Amino acid sequence: MARIVDVANLAGVSTATVSRVLNGKNVRPELASAVRDAVMELGYSPDRTARSLRRRHSEVIALVLPDVENPFFTAVARGVEDVALEAGFSVVLCNTDDRPDKEERYLAVAHDEKMAGVVLAPATSTPPIDRLVGNGRSVVVIDRRVTHAVDQVTFDNRSLGYRATRALVERGFRRIACVTGPATTSTAVDRADGWRQALEDAGLVADDGLLVHANFRVDGGYEALGALLGRSPAADAVLATNNLAGVGVLRALADRHGGPLPGPDANRRSPGPELGVGIVGDLPFATSRTSDVVLVPLNPRDLGVTAARLLLDRISGDDTPARHVVQATEDAAAVVQAAR
Numbered sequence: 001m002a003r004i005v006d007v008a009n010l011a012g013v014s015t016a017t018v019s020r021v022l023n024g025k026n027v028r029p030e031l032a033s034a035v036r037d038a039v040m041e042l043g044y045s046p047d048r049t050a051r052s053l054r055r056r057h058s059e060v061i062a063l064v065l066p067d068v069e070n071p072f073f074t075a076v077a078r079g080v081e082d083v084a085l086e087a088g089f090s091v092v093l094c095n096t097d098d099r100p101d102k103e104e105r106y107l108a109v110a111h112d113e114k115m116a117g118v119v120l121a122p123a124t125s126t127p128p129i130d131r132l133v134g135n136g137r138s139v140v141v142i143d144r145r146v147t148h149a150v151d152q153v154t155f156d157n158r159s160l161g162y163r164a165t166r167a168l169v170e171r172g173f174r175r176i177a178c179v180t181g182p183a184t185t186s187t188a189v190d191r192a193d194g195w196r197q198a199l200e201d202a203g204l205v206a207d208d209g210l211l212v213h214a215n216f217r218v219d220g221g222y223e224a225l226g227a228l229l230g231r232s233p234a235a236d237a238v239l240a241t242n243n244l245a246g247v248g249v250l251r252a253l254a255d256r257h258g259g260p261l262p263g264p265d266a267n268r269r270s271p272g273p274e275l276g277v278g279i280v281g282d283l284p285f286a287t288s289r290t291s292d293v294v295l296v297p298l299n300p301r302d303l304g305v306t307a308a309r310l311l312l313d314r315i316s317g318d319d320t321p322a323r324h325v326v327q328a329t330e331d332a333a334a335v336v337q338a339a340r
Contacts, residue, residue, distance in 0.1 A: 018035050018038075021035040058116060071284035076307075079307075107128055111132050138315050154186075158191065160194060174204055176195070178192050179241065219248060
């Protein structure tokens, strides 16, 4: 059975360096690569039980997400797993369905099982993480802002809503509706704020009657679009502030009118009223003709990568003040594009 000293000798490093690599601490890339190669060649397996006792936590990270079926969060999970696995940690995936009770249960399990840390996309702005943090567990919050003093990684959601709305305005739309998520979710509120600001900056009216808070799922977008079509005066475009709500909007349009149209001055391609569509996020699957849809793409895998790196820093002993990282998206001049 290979020992840590055998790994060190084969890699040409000290046992301390081997230990640092196995514990996910910062090591020069070439040394880390040599250690990993030696571990693979020798089939070395550390005594995880003993290591957990010494470190007072397991080598497991909990990834707590609101909707694992949403491809956005699937990409986030891939980013977290890739980074965690490289550092010797395993990831347990937990789906909350945006329910605070399920979230609380999973966070309690993470605490009781002495998991090393948690990456959390919370159901509310006040998730129950005090016991975890109070007992030295590391927590990084993603996608949605919280009131706790922990590391957070989000997009500039107000800017995303603004840019998508501005693109619709530039196409000639003037009465633009907004379908966003629950009013308790910071992502939904911030993107709706961006919608409102873009309209105001263009000298247009942000009509509260055209703002619909739904769930961030396909059925939410579908039902919201149905409600908007019955309002008067009618909208000439709609912004969906996440990918699945956007799918729901497109499905509703396809069922009722054959799909979205490119602009108020374009020739009609299908029966029914002209309605432009903008979506924050990438469409996860084909729903109808989408060549006229304005998309503002995101980089969810990068969100997961950043969160995992922050978490590993904390697990390794980083005790600097809590950070809020705003994850970069593509340049504004290039980000708004027609779907192909």
